[in-house]
Amino acid sequence: MPQDRPWKSAFSTTLPVMFGYLPLGAAYGILAIDVGVPVWSVLLMSLVIYAGAGQFLAVALLGAGASLLELAVATLMLNSRHLFYGLSLLQPFSGAGWRKPYLIFALTDETYSLLTSQAGALDHAQAFRISLLNQLWWVLGSALGAAIGAGLAFDSRGIEFALTALFIVLTLEQARRLRRGLPFVIALFCGLAALFVLPERHLLLGAIGAATLLLLGHYRYHREADA
Amino acid sequence: MSLTALLAFIAVCALATFATRLLPFVALARQADHPLILHLGRYLPPAVMLILVIYALRDFRPLIDGRLNAAANGWPMLLAALVVVILHLWRRNALLSIVIGTASYMAMVQLGWSP
Numbered sequence: 052m053p054q055d056r057p058w059k060s061a062f063s064t065t066l067p068v069m070f071g072y073l074p075l076g077a078a079y080g081i082l083a084i085d086v087g088v089p090v091w092s093v094l095l096m097s098l099v100i101y102a103g104a105g106q107f108l109a110v111a112l113l114g115a116g117a118s119l120l121e122l123a124v125a126t127l128m129l130n131s132r133h134l135f136y137g138l139s140l141l142q143p144f145s146g147a148g149w150r151k152p153y154l155i156f157a158l159t160d161e162t163y164s165l166l167t168s169q170a171g172a173l174d175h176a177q178a179f180r181i182s183l184l185n186q187l188w189w190v191l192g193s194a195l196g197a198a199i200g201a202g203l204a205f206d207s208r209g210i211e212f213a214l215t216a217l218f219i220v221l222t223l224e225q226a227r228r229l230r231r232g233l234p235f236v237i238a239l240f241c242g243l244a245a246l247f248v249l250p251e252r253h254l255l256l257g258a259i260g261a262a263t264l265l266l267l268g269h270y271r272y273h274r275e276a277d278a
Numbered sequence: 279m280s281l282t283a284l285l286a287f288i289a290v291c292a293l294a295t296f297a298t299r300l301l302p303f304v305a306l307a308r309q310a311d312h313p314l315i316l317h318l319g320r321y322l323p324p325a326v327m328l329i330l331v332i333y334a335l336r337d338f339r340p341l342i343d344g345r346l347n348a349a350a351n352g353w354p355m356l357l358a359a360l361v362v363v364i365l366h367l368w369r370r371n372a373l374l375s376i377v378i379g380t381a382s383y384m385a386m387v388q389l390g391w392s393p
Contacts, residue, residue: 071373078380092284099292104330109291113279119290126294131326137302144303158299209351209384212358215334216379219362220372222331225324234325241325242332255333262325263318270317 061180068161069188072103076192077199078213079106084200086114097193101157101186105130107214128259136163143173150179157182159189160221237265335359351387358383 076097083093088110096106108129112122136158143166144151154175162185166178226235238258245258279287338352362379369375385391 071376074373074377089284092288096288096291099288100295102295105291105295109287113287119286122287123290123294126291127298129330130295130298131322133298134302134306137299137306141303141307155299155303156296209354209387210380212355212383213376213380215331215355215359216362216376217372218327218330218334219359219379220366220375222324222327223363223366224372225327229320229324231321234321235328237321238325238328238332242329246332246336251336254336255329258329258333259326262329263322266318266321266325267314269321270314274313 057177058180061177061184064165064181065184065188068165068185071161072185072188073192073195075103075213075217076189076194077196078210079103079110080193080196080198081200081210082107082196083110083193084197086110088113090197093193093197094190097186097190101159101189102130103159103189103217104214124256128256131259133158136160139167143167144175147175147178150175154178154182157186159185161185233269234262234266237262237269241265331359354383354386354391358386 079097080093083096083106084090088096096109100106100109105126108125109122112125117125137155140158140163144154147154162182165181165185166173222235241258241261245254245261249257335355338356358379361382362375365378366372366375
Protein backbone atom coordinates (compact mmCIF):
# COMPACT_ATOMS: atom_id res chain seq x y z
CA MET A 52 0.00 0.00 0.00
CA PRO A 53 1.72 3.22 -1.13
CA GLN A 54 2.00 5.78 1.67
CA ASP A 55 2.75 8.89 -0.42
CA ARG A 56 -0.20 8.87 -2.89
CA PRO A 57 -3.01 7.07 -1.04
CA TRP A 58 -5.86 8.62 -3.07
CA LYS A 59 -4.19 7.83 -6.39
CA SER A 60 -3.69 4.25 -5.26
CA ALA A 61 -7.33 4.00 -4.13
CA PHE A 62 -8.45 5.46 -7.47
CA SER A 63 -6.66 2.81 -9.51
CA THR A 64 -7.99 0.08 -7.21
CA THR A 65 -11.57 1.21 -7.85
CA LEU A 66 -11.22 1.72 -11.64
CA PRO A 67 -12.96 -1.57 -12.59
CA VAL A 68 -15.81 -0.69 -10.23
CA MET A 69 -16.04 2.76 -11.83
CA PHE A 70 -16.53 1.16 -15.25
CA GLY A 71 -19.26 -1.03 -13.77
CA TYR A 72 -21.00 1.53 -11.55
CA LEU A 73 -21.22 4.40 -14.06
CA PRO A 74 -23.35 2.51 -16.63
CA LEU A 75 -25.26 0.53 -14.00
CA GLY A 76 -25.92 3.68 -11.95
CA ALA A 77 -27.02 5.38 -15.17
CA ALA A 78 -29.36 2.46 -15.93
CA TYR A 79 -30.86 2.87 -12.46
CA GLY A 80 -31.18 6.66 -12.93
CA ILE A 81 -32.92 6.28 -16.29
CA LEU A 82 -35.27 3.62 -14.94
CA ALA A 83 -36.12 5.72 -11.86
CA ILE A 84 -36.90 8.81 -13.96
CA ASP A 85 -38.97 6.58 -16.27
CA VAL A 86 -41.05 5.36 -13.30
CA GLY A 87 -41.61 9.00 -12.26
CA VAL A 88 -39.17 9.42 -9.37
CA PRO A 89 -38.07 13.08 -9.06
CA VAL A 90 -34.40 13.81 -9.82
CA TRP A 91 -33.51 14.77 -6.21
CA SER A 92 -34.94 11.44 -4.98
CA VAL A 93 -32.95 9.50 -7.57
CA LEU A 94 -29.75 11.03 -6.10
CA LEU A 95 -30.90 10.82 -2.46
CA MET A 96 -31.49 7.08 -2.87
CA SER A 97 -27.95 6.58 -4.19
CA LEU A 98 -26.61 8.57 -1.22
CA VAL A 99 -28.55 6.97 1.65
CA ILE A 100 -29.54 3.50 0.33
CA TYR A 101 -26.54 2.72 -1.89
CA ALA A 102 -27.42 -0.77 -3.14
CA GLY A 103 -27.40 -1.72 -6.83
CA ALA A 104 -30.04 -4.43 -7.05
CA GLY A 105 -31.82 -2.97 -4.00
CA GLN A 106 -32.39 0.37 -5.71
CA PHE A 107 -33.63 -1.27 -8.92
CA LEU A 108 -36.07 -3.26 -6.80
CA ALA A 109 -37.10 -0.17 -4.80
CA VAL A 110 -37.87 1.73 -8.00
CA ALA A 111 -39.87 -1.21 -9.37
CA LEU A 112 -41.85 -1.46 -6.11
CA LEU A 113 -42.36 2.32 -6.10
CA GLY A 114 -43.77 2.07 -9.62
CA ALA A 115 -46.02 -0.83 -8.61
CA GLY A 116 -47.34 1.04 -5.56
CA ALA A 117 -46.07 -1.49 -3.02
CA SER A 118 -46.61 -0.91 0.71
CA LEU A 119 -43.81 0.05 3.13
CA LEU A 120 -44.01 -3.41 4.72
CA GLU A 121 -43.61 -5.14 1.35
CA LEU A 122 -40.68 -2.83 0.60
CA ALA A 123 -38.98 -3.58 3.93
CA VAL A 124 -39.42 -7.36 3.62
CA ALA A 125 -38.32 -7.46 -0.02
CA THR A 126 -35.26 -5.29 0.72
CA LEU A 127 -34.25 -7.40 3.72
CA MET A 128 -34.61 -10.60 1.69
CA LEU A 129 -32.78 -9.25 -1.35
CA ASN A 130 -29.88 -7.97 0.77
CA SER A 131 -29.73 -10.96 3.12
CA ARG A 132 -26.50 -12.00 1.41
CA HIS A 133 -24.84 -8.96 3.00
CA LEU A 134 -25.27 -10.66 6.39
CA PHE A 135 -22.64 -13.12 5.32
CA TYR A 136 -20.29 -10.50 3.94
CA GLY A 137 -20.24 -8.89 7.37
CA LEU A 138 -19.41 -12.19 9.06
CA SER A 139 -16.14 -12.51 7.19
CA LEU A 140 -15.21 -8.88 7.92
CA LEU A 141 -15.80 -8.90 11.70
CA GLN A 142 -12.08 -9.34 12.29
CA PRO A 143 -10.68 -7.03 9.53
CA PHE A 144 -13.05 -4.17 10.49
CA SER A 145 -12.30 -4.29 14.24
CA GLY A 146 -10.42 -1.21 15.41
CA ALA A 147 -11.46 0.87 12.41
CA GLY A 148 -12.73 3.63 14.76
CA TRP A 149 -14.85 6.44 13.30
CA ARG A 150 -14.54 4.95 9.82
CA LYS A 151 -16.25 1.69 10.81
CA PRO A 152 -19.91 2.83 10.48
CA TYR A 153 -19.29 4.07 6.92
CA LEU A 154 -17.31 0.93 5.99
CA ILE A 155 -20.32 -1.16 7.09
CA PHE A 156 -22.86 1.14 5.38
CA ALA A 157 -20.96 1.10 2.07
CA LEU A 158 -20.48 -2.68 1.93
CA THR A 159 -21.74 -3.49 -1.58
CA ASP A 160 -20.82 -6.66 -3.47
CA GLU A 161 -18.12 -4.82 -5.39
CA THR A 162 -16.61 -3.03 -2.36
CA TYR A 163 -16.61 -6.33 -0.48
CA SER A 164 -14.70 -7.97 -3.35
CA LEU A 165 -12.11 -5.18 -3.42
CA LEU A 166 -11.62 -5.03 0.37
CA THR A 167 -11.31 -8.80 0.77
CA SER A 168 -8.75 -8.98 -2.05
CA GLN A 169 -6.41 -6.38 -0.49
CA ALA A 170 -3.08 -7.99 0.41
CA GLY A 171 -2.13 -8.34 4.08
CA ALA A 172 -3.94 -6.82 7.06
CA LEU A 173 -6.70 -4.38 6.07
CA ASP A 174 -5.56 -0.71 6.09
CA HIS A 175 -8.67 1.06 7.45
CA ALA A 176 -7.83 4.47 6.00
CA GLN A 177 -7.29 2.96 2.56
CA ALA A 178 -10.43 0.79 2.88
CA PHE A 179 -12.34 4.01 3.67
CA ARG A 180 -10.99 5.74 0.53
CA ILE A 181 -11.89 2.74 -1.64
CA SER A 182 -15.42 2.58 -0.19
CA LEU A 183 -15.92 6.32 -0.63
CA LEU A 184 -14.72 6.33 -4.26
CA ASN A 185 -16.98 3.38 -5.10
CA GLN A 186 -20.01 5.25 -3.78
CA LEU A 187 -18.89 8.34 -5.70
CA TRP A 188 -18.96 6.32 -8.97
CA TRP A 189 -22.44 5.04 -8.11
CA VAL A 190 -23.80 8.52 -7.32
CA LEU A 191 -22.19 9.99 -10.47
CA GLY A 192 -23.69 7.19 -12.58
CA SER A 193 -27.14 7.84 -11.08
CA ALA A 194 -26.81 11.56 -11.81
CA LEU A 195 -25.79 10.78 -15.38
CA GLY A 196 -28.79 8.46 -15.80
CA ALA A 197 -31.17 11.01 -14.25
CA ALA A 198 -29.87 13.66 -16.67
CA ILE A 199 -30.30 11.33 -19.67
CA GLY A 200 -33.69 10.10 -18.46
CA ALA A 201 -35.03 13.59 -17.81
CA GLY A 202 -33.85 14.78 -21.22
CA LEU A 203 -35.21 11.68 -23.00
CA ALA A 204 -32.05 11.83 -25.10
CA PHE A 205 -32.28 8.22 -26.25
CA ASP A 206 -34.61 5.24 -26.43
CA SER A 207 -33.94 3.38 -23.19
CA ARG A 208 -36.38 0.49 -23.70
CA GLY A 209 -34.77 -2.73 -22.53
CA ILE A 210 -32.02 -1.14 -20.43
CA GLU A 211 -33.40 -2.84 -17.32
CA PHE A 212 -31.81 -6.01 -18.69
CA ALA A 213 -28.52 -4.71 -17.21
CA LEU A 214 -29.78 -6.01 -13.86
CA THR A 215 -30.52 -9.48 -15.28
CA ALA A 216 -27.07 -9.51 -16.86
CA LEU A 217 -25.50 -8.50 -13.53
CA PHE A 218 -27.22 -11.37 -11.72
CA ILE A 219 -26.13 -13.86 -14.41
CA VAL A 220 -22.51 -12.67 -14.13
CA LEU A 221 -22.61 -12.90 -10.31
CA THR A 222 -24.10 -16.41 -10.49
CA LEU A 223 -21.34 -17.57 -12.86
CA GLU A 224 -18.70 -16.03 -10.56
CA GLN A 225 -20.26 -17.77 -7.53
CA ALA A 226 -20.30 -21.10 -9.39
CA ARG A 227 -16.66 -20.70 -10.40
CA ARG A 228 -15.65 -19.94 -6.82
CA LEU A 229 -17.75 -22.63 -5.11
CA ARG A 230 -17.52 -25.59 -7.53
CA ARG A 231 -20.47 -27.32 -5.81
CA GLY A 232 -23.82 -28.05 -7.38
CA LEU A 233 -25.91 -28.08 -4.18
CA PRO A 234 -27.01 -24.40 -3.91
CA PHE A 235 -27.74 -24.23 -7.63
CA VAL A 236 -29.87 -27.39 -7.61
CA ILE A 237 -31.77 -26.00 -4.61
CA ALA A 238 -32.17 -22.59 -6.29
CA LEU A 239 -33.34 -24.14 -9.56
CA PHE A 240 -35.91 -26.27 -7.74
CA CYS A 241 -37.20 -23.44 -5.50
CA GLY A 242 -37.15 -20.84 -8.27
CA LEU A 243 -39.05 -22.95 -10.79
CA ALA A 244 -41.50 -24.29 -8.19
CA ALA A 245 -42.24 -20.72 -7.04
CA LEU A 246 -42.71 -19.67 -10.67
CA PHE A 247 -45.48 -22.22 -11.08
CA VAL A 248 -47.28 -22.08 -7.72
CA LEU A 249 -46.85 -18.53 -6.37
CA PRO A 250 -48.29 -15.20 -7.59
CA GLU A 251 -45.64 -12.92 -9.06
CA ARG A 252 -45.37 -10.53 -6.09
CA HIS A 253 -44.53 -13.36 -3.65
CA LEU A 254 -42.24 -15.19 -6.05
CA LEU A 255 -38.86 -13.89 -4.85
CA LEU A 256 -39.71 -14.10 -1.16
CA GLY A 257 -41.13 -17.61 -1.42
CA ALA A 258 -38.21 -18.96 -3.45
CA ILE A 259 -35.48 -17.49 -1.21
CA GLY A 260 -37.33 -18.53 1.96
CA ALA A 261 -37.73 -22.09 0.67
CA ALA A 262 -34.06 -22.24 -0.36
CA THR A 263 -32.99 -21.11 3.13
CA LEU A 264 -35.16 -23.80 4.74
CA LEU A 265 -33.73 -26.49 2.45
CA LEU A 266 -30.19 -25.36 3.31
CA LEU A 267 -31.03 -25.53 7.04
CA GLY A 268 -32.46 -29.01 6.51
CA HIS A 269 -29.34 -30.03 4.61
CA TYR A 270 -27.16 -28.74 7.49
CA ARG A 271 -29.13 -30.65 10.14
CA TYR A 272 -29.18 -33.82 8.05
CA HIS A 273 -25.39 -33.71 7.76
CA ARG A 274 -24.92 -32.96 11.46
CA GLU A 275 -26.98 -35.99 12.35
CA ALA A 276 -25.22 -38.13 9.77
CA ASP A 277 -21.86 -37.07 11.25
CA ALA A 278 -22.91 -37.57 14.88
CA MET B 279 -47.22 10.19 -4.40
CA SER B 280 -46.79 12.81 -1.68
CA LEU B 281 -43.42 14.12 -0.52
CA THR B 282 -43.85 12.51 2.91
CA ALA B 283 -44.71 9.14 1.40
CA LEU B 284 -41.70 9.30 -0.93
CA LEU B 285 -39.35 10.21 1.94
CA ALA B 286 -40.81 7.41 4.08
CA PHE B 287 -40.27 4.99 1.21
CA ILE B 288 -36.61 6.02 0.84
CA ALA B 289 -36.05 5.94 4.62
CA VAL B 290 -37.48 2.40 4.98
CA CYS B 291 -35.37 1.15 2.07
CA ALA B 292 -32.22 2.83 3.47
CA LEU B 293 -32.76 1.40 6.97
CA ALA B 294 -33.56 -2.11 5.70
CA THR B 295 -30.43 -2.07 3.52
CA PHE B 296 -28.20 -0.81 6.33
CA ALA B 297 -29.72 -3.34 8.75
CA THR B 298 -28.61 -6.29 6.60
CA ARG B 299 -25.07 -4.90 6.49
CA LEU B 300 -24.93 -3.99 10.18
CA LEU B 301 -26.60 -7.02 11.78
CA PRO B 302 -23.63 -9.42 11.79
CA PHE B 303 -21.42 -6.76 13.38
CA VAL B 304 -23.77 -6.19 16.32
CA ALA B 305 -25.51 -9.53 16.81
CA LEU B 306 -23.36 -12.37 15.55
CA ALA B 307 -19.90 -11.17 16.49
CA ARG B 308 -19.36 -14.09 18.87
CA GLN B 309 -21.00 -16.71 16.63
CA ALA B 310 -18.98 -15.88 13.53
CA ASP B 311 -17.49 -19.37 13.33
CA HIS B 312 -20.61 -21.35 14.23
CA PRO B 313 -20.89 -24.14 11.64
CA LEU B 314 -24.50 -23.26 10.77
CA ILE B 315 -23.51 -19.65 10.01
CA LEU B 316 -20.61 -20.86 7.89
CA HIS B 317 -22.90 -23.30 6.09
CA LEU B 318 -25.46 -20.60 5.20
CA GLY B 319 -22.72 -18.08 4.44
CA ARG B 320 -21.27 -20.51 1.97
CA TYR B 321 -24.38 -21.78 0.20
CA LEU B 322 -27.07 -19.12 0.52
CA PRO B 323 -25.45 -16.36 -1.61
CA PRO B 324 -25.03 -18.52 -4.76
CA ALA B 325 -28.57 -19.88 -4.31
CA VAL B 326 -29.95 -16.34 -4.01
CA MET B 327 -28.07 -15.27 -7.14
CA LEU B 328 -29.54 -18.06 -9.28
CA ILE B 329 -33.04 -17.39 -7.89
CA LEU B 330 -32.61 -13.73 -8.89
CA VAL B 331 -31.71 -14.85 -12.42
CA ILE B 332 -34.81 -17.06 -12.58
CA TYR B 333 -36.90 -14.20 -11.19
CA ALA B 334 -35.49 -11.74 -13.72
CA LEU B 335 -36.27 -14.14 -16.59
CA ARG B 336 -39.81 -14.95 -15.38
CA ASP B 337 -41.46 -13.41 -18.46
CA PHE B 338 -40.11 -16.29 -20.49
CA ARG B 339 -42.69 -18.99 -19.80
CA PRO B 340 -42.88 -21.39 -22.72
CA LEU B 341 -45.84 -23.74 -23.08
CA ILE B 342 -47.94 -21.91 -20.51
CA ASP B 343 -51.51 -21.24 -21.72
CA GLY B 344 -50.89 -23.57 -24.67
CA ARG B 345 -48.86 -20.94 -26.52
CA LEU B 346 -45.16 -21.02 -27.29
CA ASN B 347 -44.52 -18.02 -25.10
CA ALA B 348 -46.69 -15.80 -22.90
CA ALA B 349 -44.74 -12.54 -23.20
CA ALA B 350 -43.46 -10.79 -26.32
CA ASN B 351 -40.07 -10.05 -24.77
CA GLY B 352 -39.53 -13.67 -23.64
CA TRP B 353 -37.31 -14.86 -26.48
CA PRO B 354 -35.13 -11.70 -26.68
CA MET B 355 -34.68 -12.06 -22.91
CA LEU B 356 -33.56 -15.68 -23.14
CA LEU B 357 -31.27 -15.03 -26.13
CA ALA B 358 -29.65 -12.01 -24.44
CA ALA B 359 -29.16 -14.11 -21.30
CA LEU B 360 -27.38 -16.72 -23.43
CA VAL B 361 -25.17 -13.97 -24.89
CA VAL B 362 -24.20 -12.93 -21.35
CA VAL B 363 -23.44 -16.52 -20.29
CA ILE B 364 -21.35 -17.37 -23.37
CA LEU B 365 -19.50 -14.03 -23.34
CA HIS B 366 -18.75 -14.32 -19.64
CA LEU B 367 -17.53 -17.92 -19.84
CA TRP B 368 -15.34 -16.88 -22.77
CA ARG B 369 -13.83 -13.56 -21.62
CA ARG B 370 -14.68 -13.36 -17.88
CA ASN B 371 -15.07 -9.59 -18.10
CA ALA B 372 -18.15 -8.61 -16.05
CA LEU B 373 -18.56 -5.18 -17.62
CA LEU B 374 -18.21 -6.53 -21.18
CA SER B 375 -20.77 -9.29 -20.54
CA ILE B 376 -23.27 -6.86 -19.00
CA VAL B 377 -22.89 -4.14 -21.64
CA ILE B 378 -23.02 -6.43 -24.72
CA GLY B 379 -25.87 -8.51 -23.25
CA THR B 380 -27.93 -5.42 -22.42
CA ALA B 381 -27.21 -3.82 -25.79
CA SER B 382 -28.33 -6.95 -27.65
CA TYR B 383 -31.52 -7.13 -25.57
CA MET B 384 -32.25 -3.44 -26.20
CA ALA B 385 -31.66 -3.91 -29.93
CA MET B 386 -34.03 -6.91 -30.12
CA VAL B 387 -36.75 -5.20 -28.08
CA GLN B 388 -36.51 -1.84 -29.85
CA LEU B 389 -36.43 -3.35 -33.34
CA GLY B 390 -39.39 -5.54 -32.39
CA TRP B 391 -37.55 -8.72 -33.30
CA SER B 392 -38.73 -12.04 -31.86
CA PRO B 393 -38.76 -15.56 -33.33
